[in-house]
Amino acid sequence: MARVIIMVIDGFGVGHAPDAEQFGDVGANSFFNIGECYKNEFNKPMVLPNLARMGLVRACQQASNKVINVEDVDQHKGAYGYAAEISTGKDTPSGHWEMAGVPVLFDWHYFTDKENSFPKELQQQINSATGFEGMLANCHASGTDIIAKLGEEHIKTGLPICYTSADSVFQVAAHEEHFGLDNLYQYCQTVQKIVGPMNIGRVIARPFIGDNASNFARTGNRRDFSILPPAKTVLDKLTDAGGTVISVGKIADIFAHQGVSIKTKATGINALVDATIEHIKTADDNSLIFTNLVNFDQDFGHRRDPIGYAQALESFDKRLDEIKTTMNDDDVLFLTSDHGCDPTWQGSDHTREYVPVLAYHHHIASVDLGERSTFADLGQTIASIFELEKLTYGTSFLDELGFNM
Known part of the structure; x- marks a missing residue:
């Protein structure tokens, strides 16, 4: 039985979402604007050969009709698309729960007063x-x-x-x-x-x-x-079926530790990648390794540091070779995000954006997944891979991956 690895590039959007006007985020584009700042600073494009090969540049171009300042690659090997969010907010739990098949369709409560925020x-x-x-x-x-x-x-x-x-x-x-x-x-x-x-x-x-x-x-x-997700996520369904869910970083916290079998904490992008690789080496079949790379959002998005963000992307791109080399023949890797956090945007909050949906396995061709109407398409695809009960939300794109379980 296959293993699945999800790596969330926290706070990484590829163009403002269809409902961005409701959030004041029309024009936000984390990836494009990071690339522009990098090109202006160093007079050269970002170097992201692995991400570009998986289709990240194409996904952003399709989502935003923008040409990204990233060094070109000749060959593509991976499935690429971009997903809109149907949850009511642009926050971390909403994004993660939705990608696990449970969108947040109720309204969160917010402390809206800038001063004396708590009654x-x-x-x-x-x-x-x-x-x-x-x-x-x-x-x-x-x-x-x-x-x-x-x-x-x-x-x-x-x-x-x-x-x-x-x-x-x-x-x-x-x-x-x-x-x-x-x-x-x-x-x-x-x-x-x-x-x-x-x-x-x-x-x-x-x-x-x-x-x-x-x-x-x-x-x-x-x-x-x-708080707990309002319904069972794909994590719950996998553990209920006897599978293993491995949390790397803050994933367990986001899901209130529900549906999580093993928890690993690490500090910094490289340490989180190291922990992920160690789990890929040792995890049993029928396992989901779920990693959140919080530092992209925390250290660069919220702190409005596009150059630091770009350099962190370049460093992460280099680690993808190690991840792919460690993967078994029937493993599947997904790269996505939970929301945007455009470091060039006004304020310091998240941005309502499409997020990338990238997939890789050793035998994949170049596959255009197009626009996905909800992050839950990822959860539904994972449910298909593990042959779990179908989730309420999302459409599986497993057939498009050319993957034989």
């Missing part, structure tokens, strides 16, 4: 449940900016730094040593029980270290506390 009643409820006398920040903020601004006060007072963004999140930053990692996780678990019923998608623990504002830095011990 007094909610603050009182949280303080009472956690035993703290208050919280710092209580606003929309960039995670790195807020710890630089309030980290020293946090150490002095012992109060957690609580903030949010345009996503449906409640984020908590705290110092690993002064506040304690376990205390931070416990605080976030308590908060999640309070805000989960409000349809707040995630409570995110954001630990950091350092001595003062000049050297505070977030660590890799982030943890997301999510």
Whole structure:
């Protein structure tokens, strides 16, 4: 029985989606705009031979009618397409749940006030449940900016730094040593029980270290506390059928650990790729290895660093040879994303974009998958590969992959 590897290039779009106007994102195009910035900076195109060979450039051109500044390749070997999102939001849980076959068709709750974001009643409820006398920040903020601004006060007072963004999140930053990692996780678990019923998608623990504002830095011990998907995902169906789902990075957190058999944490793109390769070497048949490469979104998209993003893409592209070499004859690799995060766009939030859908196995030809109307097409295809019960949403493109199970 085949194995499937999904690698999510977090926050990587290929052109604004059909409903982008509702989100103020008409014109956003993560891939194209990264390529333009790179060309302007270095007077040469990005070098992404493996991604281009799999069809990423073609997918973006079809999605946006834009010619990407990427060095050309002569031969193509892979299936390529682009998918629109039907979930109501452009956030991490919505994107991942939809690609696993369960779109979010309800409205998340958001803390929309930029200042004094959390209502007094909610603050009182949280303080009472956690035993703290208050919280710092209580606003929309960039995670790195807020710890630089309030980290020293946090150490002095012992109060957690609580903030949010345009996503449906409640984020908590705290110092690993002064506040304690376990205390931070416990605080976030308590908060999640309070805000989960409000349809707040995630409570995110954001630990950091350092001595003062000049050297505070977030660590890799982030943890997301999510509500459960509203229905069984392809992860649940595979584990129910006796298969194995291996989470690399924050996948387990995104799915509230439901339907996940094995969990591996790693910090940084290379470490996440290393962990994925190790699982490819050792995973049993009938396994799904599901990796989230959070740093593309976290370190470059949100921080509006297109050059850093481009260079990270080039580095990741070089690792694809190792991944392919490690794959068995009947393994299938999928590359996709959960939303856009155009580093050239206004603000620092996600962007409503098409995401790439790329597929590879050792015997694949060049296959045009075209436009997919929902991310759930990926989940339905995975259900087909593992011969699972059909999902409610999505259309399988397994037949187009030329893959014999």
